[in-house]
Amino acid sequence: QTTGLVGLAVAENPHERLRILYTKILGVLQNIPKDAAYRKYTEQIVNERFDLVKKETDVQKLQDKLNSGHIEEVIVQAENELSLARKMIQWKPWEPLVEEPPSDQWRWPI
Amino acid sequence: TVRPKNEVEQKQLCAFGEYVAEIMPKYIQQVQVTCFNELELLIHPDGIIPVLTFLRDHTNAQFKSLADLTAVDVPSRQYRFEVVYNLLSLRFNSRIRVKTYTDELTPIDSAVSVHKAANWYEREVWDMYGVFFANHPDLRRILTDYGFEGHPFRKDFPLSGYVEV
Numbered sequence: 001q002t003t004g005l006v007g008l009a010v011a012e013n014p015h016e017r018l019r020i021l022y023t024k025i026l027g028v029l030q031n032i033p034k035d036a037a038y039r040k041y042t043e044q045i046v047n048e049r050f051d052l053v054k055k056e057t058d059v060q061k062l063q064d065k066l067n068s069g070h071i072e073e074v075i076v077q078a079e080n081e082l083s084l085a086r087k088m089i090q091w092k093p094w095e096p097l098v099e100e101p102p103s104d105q106w107r108w109p110i
Numbered sequence: 111t112v113r114p115k116n117e118v119e120q121k122q123l124c125a126f127g128e129y130v131a132e133i134m135p136k137y138i139q140q141v142q143v144t145c146f147n148e149l150e151l152l153i154h155p156d157g158i159i160p161v162l163t164f165l166r167d168h169t170n171a172q173f174k175s176l177a178d179l180t181a182v183d184v185p186s187r188q189y190r191f192e193v194v195y196n197l198l199s200l201r202f203n204s205r206i207r208v209k210t211y212t213d214e215l216t217p218i219d220s221a222v223s224v225h226k227a228a229n230w231y232e233r234e235v236w237d238m239y240g241v242f243f244a245n246h247p248d249l250r251r252i253l254t255d256y257g258f259e260g261h262p263f264r265k266d267f268p269l270s271g272y273v274e275v
């Protein structure tokens with residue numbers, strides 16, 4: 001029983017783990033203003049994956065439907081998304097532009 | 111002969127560029143797609159760590175690999191140095207370029223906290239251009255000689271240097 005990938009152990013009970021992670025992500029996303037694009041798109045992605053996880057109980061078929069590599073990789077990706085959501089709350093990237101560049105900054109050729 | 115234009119990939123990259131620009135309007139100043147199908151994000155320097163972490167962690171943009179970290183010196187500009195990050199996504203097999211600007215004295219946040227690979231690249235940019243990286247674990251010279259003064263890749267540094275060897 002092995003994933004075939006270095007450093008990733010086989011996950012027992014991946015459905016439960018994914019369920020917990022996706023509910024946590026959705027909980028963290030509630031702290032973002034509703035009109036932020038990040039919140040819209042991430043909720044869309046997370047809800048799609050969550051529905052697939054809830055409907056499909058077989059691990060192999062779930063991997064094929066998600067089309068995103070091994071289940072363990074999907075779990076790692078969900079953990080990354082969770083940490084990203086927490087950091088986004090501090091950085092608030094949905095606000096308007098911080099500072100305009102000087103007018104010749106991005107002109108090419110000079 | 112001329113390279114054939116890949117319209118499909120161009121449209122996909124444009125769509126992805128608009129997607130990222132919509133999510134992070136605070137830091138992204140401009141998005142462009144070259145005619146060779148290369149997506150470039152032009153960033154304000156405060157937004158390096160947020161944008162790089164977003165590109166690394168988000169599900170639609172898993173750019174886990176930092177392929178290159180360089181700088182460009184354009185002396186006529188107010189912010190003369192342009193720091194360029196090249197990222198590669200293994201999941202989606204696509205590349206993206208992130209560009210920021212700084213002048214000689216303003217430090218830039220180090221990308222080491224996001225990508226461990228940036229360590230030596232940032233040492234090289236410091237050594238060759240003089241761009242200081244804040245929060246870098248070990249910023250010292252890497253390619254020049256031990257007592258070397260000056261930053262060789264700057265445009266005002268002469269080709270055969272100041273010291274006779």
